[in-house]
Amino acid sequence: MSSVLRATGLSKSFGGLVAVKDVSFEAAPGEIFAIIGPNGAGKTTLLNLISGLLTPTTGRLELLGTDVTAMPTYRRCRLGLGRAFQVVQPFPEMTVAENVLVGAQFGSEGVSSSEARRRADQALERTGLDRLRDQPVEDLNLLQEKRLEIARALATQPKVLLLDEVMAGLRPGEARQAVELVRGVRDEGITVVFIEHVMPVVRDLADRVLVMDHGAELARGTYAEVTSDPRVVEAYLGVEDDDSRAGEESADARSVREAPGDDAGATAGRDA
Amino acid sequence: MRGLTRDLVATAAFAVLLVFLPSVLREVFGRASVSYLSLATNALVLAVLALSWDMLARTGQLSLAHAAFTGAGAYTVAVLFKLTGAPLWLGIPLGGLVAAVLALGLGSVTLRLFGIYFAIATLAFTEVLKAAVQRLPTAVAGGAAGINVPALFRPTFVAGSMERWEVAFLRNQGYFWVYAGLLVVAVVISVLIQRSRLRAAFTAVRTNEQVAGVMGVNPARMKLLAFVLSSFVAGLLGAVEAHRLGSVSPDGAFSVHTTVLALVTPIFGGLYTTLGPILGATVLAGIEETLKRTFSEGYLIGYGIVLVASILFMPRGLVGLASKLVKRGGASTSGRVGGASGGAADAAAEERA
Known part of the structure; x- marks a missing residue:
């Protein structure tokens, strides 16, 4: 099968700082593709390159066979690219339903208003927000806000869905629900590309994993393959001479060690 | 669609009211109606200007160029x-069109400017346009002295059948x-925006342009559309003003x-609404006239x-004050929860203003 999303040699530098360095990958239809890596590895920059908030310095990006490297964000969206942000960014003056309706109305060309409303209702239902539809977004809690992020992206009828750390800050039970939601999305044939720090979630969801470090690809493969790769373990644990990172052994590092085992600590999505 | 129909019916009723207002004033006040009518006219001028500015502001573009567009309309006519x-x-229609075309040009170059930078660029545009008009050949634009403009209405005094003041009336x-x-x-343009998907698109662009783009809204198109509509109305207004005043000067x-x-009028009346600018214009015109007569x-x-005082004490304008009073009335029966969230919304609105 052909790829729905293909990055070839994507690089992005800000002045002298290279945030993403020669990254290539492909995501197949209906695949769940994870991007992981330590803080500052360039994951979110990569996602911004994909969704069009940033333009790559070099490299090429194809979405559903179309070259979208220089395409503005709204056209990528209409082509079939949805995105949920890491920092939830609802439109503050609107209700939940109005927020979702924006995506339904503008996410595809030539949608009638009744069809848009149907798509918005569907996205609200999918994400369990239908009861909150008339609430102002100020009243939502974090889980609901994350659901709203996903609902807005789903309402644009994406073929590829980008999720940026949607599990961050969620309690285990909530994360489990979110994992179920992502699975359901994939089961409809939507390709999911996600950034995640919660390793059990990556293990449970991802078909393939791209590990980034210092802006470049470090490893790629199934969850089991990448987590047993010594370079990945090293990057997470910071065993190398990089003192600044060696000092703060992060939650990432701990979860990478714990995850492959038959854990007690792994929570999210375990029994899902 | 029901909301749209309701708004258009209300607009039609308002229009009928305006048609008969002069006759009513004449019956009630007689000779004094001349000054009441010019007060009402001032309120109308202010309302059109404010509504035009508000349409643009709905996309987050805070313009200091409205004089440029009314001026362009006025000079087109002259x-x-x-x-x-x-x-x-x-x-008059030509004045609107010229202003709209200018807006398309200015809007295209200011697309990437936000907030204060946008405001300063638009202010500079006004000054540039003014300087350009001053430097055009006097035979065309009249130079610093300006140009005379024909009046639209020239009622003539007919001795015996009417009184002197009736000519002015x-x-x-x-x-x-x-x-x-x-x-x-x-109002019709504003209502069509507010009752279509444009309202959400304008609000989305104003509150977060990047996210709006990611959700399929074309921010550049929305901002230009608002700019063109807003300036078209401002150009029409400037054109009529030129006729009424009888001359234009830079x-x-x-x-x-x-x-x-x-910009003051919609802020006073309530931003991003159709009613706010109109209410603001009516009240401000009344306040100005009263103050003028008193001092x-x-x-x-x-x-x-x-x-x-009004900006300090009613951050969301007259419309915000009204909805707060309504909400407070509701809160006394339904407990404090609604009031608390209303307070948060007020605070958010205050930040934006």
């Missing part, structure tokens, strides 16, 4: 009749109706005063105090 013998009513009535027509045009047509009124000298100081 130059048209100086150079040609065009039909009398052709100047008929003249004022004619302009009142033209401005009323402009306000109806502006200082008058591109006055900062116009720009200030254009003939220095009334502007009082006017300034009123504006400062």
